[in-house]
Amino acid sequence: MLDDRKLAVLRAIVEDYVSTNEPVGSRALVDRHNLDVSPATIRNDMAVLEEQGYIVQPHTSAGRIPTDKGYRLFVDKLSAIKPFSAAERRAIETFLAGAYDLDDVVMRTVRLLAQLTRQVAVVQYPSLSKSAVRHVELVPLTERRLLLVLITDTGRVEQRVVELPASFDEDSIMHLRAVLNACLDGRKLTEIASVVAELPERVEPRERANAAAVFSVILETLVARHEEKIIVGGASNLTAADFSQGLREVLEALEEQVVLMRLLGESDDQSSVTVRIGAENDVLGLRSTSVVAAGYGSADRPLAKLGVVGPTRMDYPTAMGAVRAVARYTGQILAES
Amino acid sequence: MLDDRKLAVLRAIVEDYVSTNEPVGSRALVDRHNLDVSPATIRNDMAVLEEQGYIVQPHTSAGRIPTDKGYRLFVDKLSAIKPFSAAERRAIETFLAGAYDLDDVVMRTVRLLAQLTRQVAVVQYPSLSKSAVRHVELVPLTERRLLLVLITDTGRVEQRVVELPASFDEDSIMHLRAVLNACLDGRKLTEIASVVAELPERVEPRERANAAAVFSVILETLVARHEEKIIVGGASNLTAADFSQGLREVLEALEEQVVLMRLLGESDDQSSVTVRIGAENDVLGLRSTSVVAAGYGSADRPLAKLGVVGPTRMDYPTAMGAVRAVARYTGQILAES
DNA sequence: ACTTGGCACTCTGGCTAGCCGAGTGCCAGG
DNA sequence: CCTGGCACTCGGCTAGCCAGAGTGCCAAGT
Numbered sequence: 063m064l065d066d067r068k069l070a071v072l073r074a075i076v077e078d079y080v081s082t083n084e085p086v087g088s089r090a091l092v093d094r095h096n097l098d099v100s101p102a103t104i105r106n107d108m109a110v111l112e113e114q115g116y117i118v119q120p121h122t123s124a125g126r127i128p129t130d131k132g133y134r135l136f137v138d139k140l141s142a143i144k145p146f147s148a149a150e151r152r153a154i155e156t157f158l159a160g161a162y163d164l165d166d167v168v169m170r171t172v173r174l175l176a177q178l179t180r181q182v183a184v185v186q187y188p189s190l191s192k193s194a195v196r197h198v199e200l201v202p203l204t205e206r207r208l209l210l211v212l213i214t215d216t217g218r219v220e221q222r223v224v225e226l227p228a229s230f231d232e233d234s235i236m237h238l239r240a241v242l243n244a245c246l247d248g249r250k251l252t253e254i255a256s257v258v259a260e261l262p263e264r265v266e267p268r269e270r271a272n273a274a275a276v277f278s279v280i281l282e283t284l285v286a287r288h289e290e291k292i293i294v295g296g297a298s299n300l301t302a303a304d305f306s307q308g309l310r311e312v313l314e315a316l317e318e319q320v321v322l323m324r325l326l327g328e329s330d331d332q333s334s335v336t337v338r339i340g341a342e343n344d345v346l347g348l349r350s351t352s353v354v355a356a357g358y359g360s361a362d363r364p365l366a367k368l369g370v371v372g373p374t375r376m377d378y379p380t381a382m383g384a385v386r387a388v389a390r391y392t393g394q395i396l397a398e399s
Numbered sequence: 400m401l402d403d404r405k406l407a408v409l410r411a412i413v414e415d416y417v418s419t420n421e422p423v424g425s426r427a428l429v430d431r432h433n434l435d436v437s438p439a440t441i442r443n444d445m446a447v448l449e450e451q452g453y454i455v456q457p458h459t460s461a462g463r464i465p466t467d468k469g470y471r472l473f474v475d476k477l478s479a480i481k482p483f484s485a486a487e488r489r490a491i492e493t494f495l496a497g498a499y500d501l502d503d504v505v506m507r508t509v510r511l512l513a514q515l516t517r518q519v520a521v522v523q524y525p526s527l528s529k530s531a532v533r534h535v536e537l538v539p540l541t542e543r544r545l546l547l548v549l550i551t552d553t554g555r556v557e558q559r560v561v562e563l564p565a566s567f568d569e570d571s572i573m574h575l576r577a578v579l580n581a582c583l584d585g586r587k588l589t590e591i592a593s594v595v596a597e598l599p600e601r602v603e604p605r606e607r608a609n610a611a612a613v614f615s616v617i618l619e620t621l622v623a624r625h626e627e628k629i630i631v632g633g634a635s636n637l638t639a640a641d642f643s644q645g646l647r648e649v650l651e652a653l654e655e656q657v658v659l660m661r662l663l664g665e666s667d668d669q670s671s672v673t674v675r676i677g678a679e680n681d682v683l684g685l686r687s688t689s690v691v692a693a694g695y696g697s698a699d700r701p702l703a704k705l706g707v708v709g710p711t712r713m714d715y716p717t718a719m720g721a722v723r724a725v726a727r728y729t730g731q732i733l734a735e736s
Numbered sequence: 737a738c739t740t741g742g743c744a745c746t747c748t749g750g751c752t753a754g755c756c757g758a759g760t761g762c763c764a765g766g
Numbered sequence: 767c768c769t770g771g772c773a774c775t776c777g778g779c780t781a782g783c784c785a786g787a788g789t790g791c792c793a794a795g796t
């Protein structure tokens with residue numbers, strides 16, 4: 063259907079358009095890339111590409127620009143992920159290695175990714191549903207209130223206030239704490255539901271009411287609606303690419319945790335880099351953006367996702383390279399701790 | 400210097416310009432507000448106001464717009480903070496009351512503030528330096544690593560990884576934990592420095608090396624550089640007001656924690672609402688924005704700051720009203736827990 | 737002394753017309 | 767199948783113009 067030269071033409075169009083942000087014409091193409099044919103030939107090729115929906119012209123007698131479909135073909139067949147040089151990788155590694163806790167790792171990751179790609183970076187905290195419990199702590203707040211603190215093996219710390227039906231004494235808390243730690247330690251959060259169900263038997267009858275309150279908080283807020291935390295950085299990079307449809311919608315979408323989850327979550331393949339182009343993100347308001355995402359974590363233990371969001375007119379090879387490299391190193395850092 | 404009518408004119412100019420975003424001329428003024436004088440009179444007044452630096456005209460023969468100095472006078476003398484209706488206050492209260500932990504309170508606050516003012520909202524977490532320790536927890540991670548978790552009375556939870564010089568056993572950790580809790584519980588973080596200095600005496604000699612590592616982490620990361628956490632919301636509201644100087648700078652500034660701290664921190668008066676207009680924020684890049692901020696927390700116990708950032712052309716009375724109301728209720732909610 | 741109406745002046749913004757250049761599509765010939 | 771040529775179509779730029787808004791100043795009125 064499309065011979066080699068036509069594909070080369072498409073690739074050239076994408077590359078030129080990404081770097082210049084201007085519709086690219088037949089003449090410019092033969093000049094910039096060394097295609098050994100005349101502009102007229104290119105024009106014929108472009109006519110075919112347009113007919114097939116890979117490119118369009120904004121107005122009659124302007125150059126062509128790629129469509130979502132064009133970018134898709136480019137990403138799938140015409141480009142290779144740009145690998146990072148040794149120096150760059152070392153820079154990434156040392157930058158991330160300086161972090162002193164999970165919050166810091168995530169913050170550094172998002173900053174780094176934004177800076178490397180000059181796009182908006184999005185990083186999800188290690189998913190609760192994939193984490194295991196390392197420690198549970200109960201801290202008395204007032205007469206009838208406890209602070210439940212749950213620490214996971216990825217270093218994430220979750221806290222919830224528990225309202226108790228009855229007042230409590232130090233001893234019963236100690237006991238409850240011991241029971242919780244004994245039973246939950248090392249368990250994945252996804253397994254906890256069943257474990258907790260059996261717990262009531264293991265506490266004194268007179269403490270059951272309070273214990274039940276604690277258990278239900280664990281189940282409700284930590285397991286059932288396993289809340290995922292996502293942070294965004296580099297929003298100022300959005301101003302560089304002038305969006306056809308308002309910048310406003312994009313910013314709004316990026317403030318919605320739910321939307322972000324969908325953006326990252328949709329990528330099915332856990333290990334490698336996935337790209338969603340334009341309308342492929344069925345999020346209204348992000349129709350003119352692309353998402354490059356990857357999972358991070360060690361191979362045997364995926365933790366969560368991270369990625370960048372930018373205009374469809376994006377330097378995909380570089381972005382994919384950066385996302386892959388950062389995901390890799392972030393996974394490493396977290397595995398070590 | 401400025402008689403009553405001139406002040407009224409300035410007020411009218413500010414109000415009109417804020418609502419229309421267009422330079423306001425003498426005719427429009429007499430029409431919209433019921434000043435019982437002719438446009439010519441207004442023109443004379445405006446000439447004086449311009450000479451004194453309260454207003455300028457963007458080009459010859461356009462209307463006038465207020466200068467920073469003009470807004471300053473308006474805020475100080477010509478406007479009253481717009482109080483919220485009972486219904487509005489009730490809405491705020493119920494919205495905030497639904498929160499179930501500190502993170503949630505802060506998140507709701509920032510959302511609420513952004514929505515009420517249609518500006519960018521900025522909320523600082525309860526300041527560590529003003530918090531007291533409620534509980535300290537040590538969780539073993541690996542052979543040589545501990546996770547130090549510190550819970551404050553404002554519900555804030557801080558965590559740090561501690562690298563130990565020697566391996567440890569369960570007992571020594573238990574002991575250290577007990578010592579820490581006994582000595583630090585209830586202490587303000589600012590007092591801790593002196594307390595920690597005396598601690599080494601209270602641990603067994605053979606545990607001193609590890610204990611010292613823990614102490615130094617407490618001092619370094621929690622006390623010395625008492626890190627303040629700030630979150631931002633409603634950035635999409637920036638797109639409404641088209642900034643003279645790039646939106647980019649503003650977004651960049653809002654991503655810098657340090658800058659945000661300065662913005663909020665500068666306000667000296669703890670209790671009431673303070674306003675910084677344009678160049679009064681000596682942050683480069685925020686020269687064309689104003690900051691309306693207030694402290695929150697109960698009267699006897701200030702916790703931190705919150706506020707909104709918007710174009711100098713801002714509805715100050717409403718913004719001040721919203722900031723005051725939200726600060727008040729957030730303070731209340733946190734005092735209760 | 738302040739206010740007022742009148743008047744001349746100065747801009748900006750929008751509109752139109754016209755030109756240039758870039759780029760295309762098509763066609764006939766190699 | 768490629769190529770050069772050619773007519774055609776637009777977008778963007780410039781120039782010129784007009785209308786409208788707004789001002790500053792002045793002389794007269796209260």
